[in-house]
Amino acid sequence: MEAYKVLERILxxxxxxxxxxxxxQALMNEAxxxxxxxxxxxxxGLAAQVGLPMEPTTRAVLLxxxxRPPLHRACQLERSMLHQADLVLAMERRHIDGIYRITPEARGKTFLLGKWQGELEIxxxxxxxxTAFEQAYRQIRTAVEAWTVRLGH
Known part of the structure; x- marks a missing residue:
């Protein structure tokens, strides 16, 4: 997958x-x-809770x-973000469907984050x-590790 080495923006x-x-995002940035x-x-987010910080339990699990959890404020997914991204990673198939409704041009660069874990939906x-937060963290960590290998890191 050498072509992925030219990626500059992941959403x-x-x-x-x-x-x-x-x-x-935090784990991918770190990796x-x-x-x-x-x-x-x-x-x-497809239905973002705009302006809210990272959910406290998510933050605690990362710590x-x-x-190091970053300062974070939730933002709504916009068409321009999808156009600028070289790779778009979604948690569930229904998110991919929502992304395609916003911009069909995202086809071909949009995948499940859990793609390399048998198309895992997180x-x-x-x-x-x-327990649900811990499970999500473990699945996300494993998925991010798999993507970074394929991105040549």
Whole structure:
């Protein structure tokens, strides 16, 4: 997958942009910053809770696993973001459908974050118990690691 080495912008999408996509953004930024590449990783939500910070349990799970959660404010997915992104990663198939409704041109560059785990869909832990957040974190971490390998990092 040598073609992916020219990627400059990755966009990660979920629904509210307060749990899964900011977690994945933090882990992807951390993984890709190791080689000092100037790759921009963003996140957005199809029905974002605009302006809200990262969900507190998501933040706590990241801290417990020795990650540094970034300052984050949820933002709504916009067509321009999809046009600017070289790679779009979604948590669930229905998110991909929503992305295509916004801009059909995103076909060919939009995939599940869990693509390399048998097309795994990462379920939303929002308003669920801590176990759901831990499971989402583990799935996101594994998926991010798989993508960084394929991105040549």
């Amino acid at each position: 990660i999408v979920c629904i509210g942009n307060i749990c899964r996509s900011p977690c994945a 890709l910053s190791r080689d000092k590449r100037n790759m921009k990783i963003g996140s957005a 417990e696993h020795r990650h 379920q939303d832990p929002f308003r669920r118990d801590r």
